[in-house]
Amino acid sequence: MDGSWTLEPSEAERVEVCLPKPVEPTWTPERVAQLTVLWQEGVTTAEIGRRIGVSKNAVIGKVHRIGLVPRVIKELPAPHRNVFEFTGPACMWPIGHPTDADFHFCGERPIAGKPYCERHVALAYLKPKEKPEAA
Ligand SMILES: [Zn+2]
Numbered sequence: 001m002d003g004s005w006t007l008e009p010s011e012a013e014r015v016e017v018c019l020p021k022p023v024e025p026t027w028t029p030e031r032v033a034q035l036t037v038l039w040q041e042g043v044t045t046a047e048i049g050r051r052i053g054v055s056k057n058a059v060i061g062k063v064h065r066i067g068l069v070p071r072v073i074k075e076l077p078a079p080h081r082n083v084f085e086f087t088g089p090a091c092m093w094p095i096g097h098p099t100d101a102d103f104h105f106c107g108e109r110p111i112a113g114k115p116y117c118e119r120h121v122a123l124a125y126l127k128p129k130e131k132p133e134a135a
Contacts, residue, residue, distance in 0.1 A: 027062060035059060039068050093120035 027035075031052050038048045045063070049056040091106035093116045108117035116124050 032062070032066065035062060036066075036068065039063060091115070091117035091120055093117070093124070 031054070034052050035048055038051060043051075045059045046056045049059045052059070054062075089109065091108040091110045093106040094103065095106060096103045106117060106120055108119070110117050111121050114121045
């Protein structure tokens with residue numbers, strides 16, 4: 001090293017800009033603890049990074065490295081909607097049996113205040129305890 005090659009200040013600056021910035025943040029024990037807590041709270045990686053002051057990728061990398069358990073995204077099964085409580089814009093009269101593959105709801109426009117269309121309201125209230133099979 002005899003300094004045979006030196007860079008002009010302008011060149012040095014350019015080179016420095018081209019250098020990849022250090023991607024590895026300083027994971028202090030505090031940050032790791034914070035990361036762990038936020039992770040377990042279900043905070044998104046981007047949000048964790050924002051709070052700790054590191055990049056989202058750094059958060060993801062660290063999570064893998066320290067072996068945090070992947071969070072289960074809360075994907076609850078579709079609630080078994082009680083058709084009698086449904087007040088949406090479609091007639092919820094069941095067509096067929098719920099176990100059938102082609103089971104579906106009527107879908108006609110319901111009467112205001114009723115879960116069924118005019119035709120099915122008539123059916124629904126005809127025999128409350130012994131409903132006829134849907135056509
Ligand atoms: Zn209907």
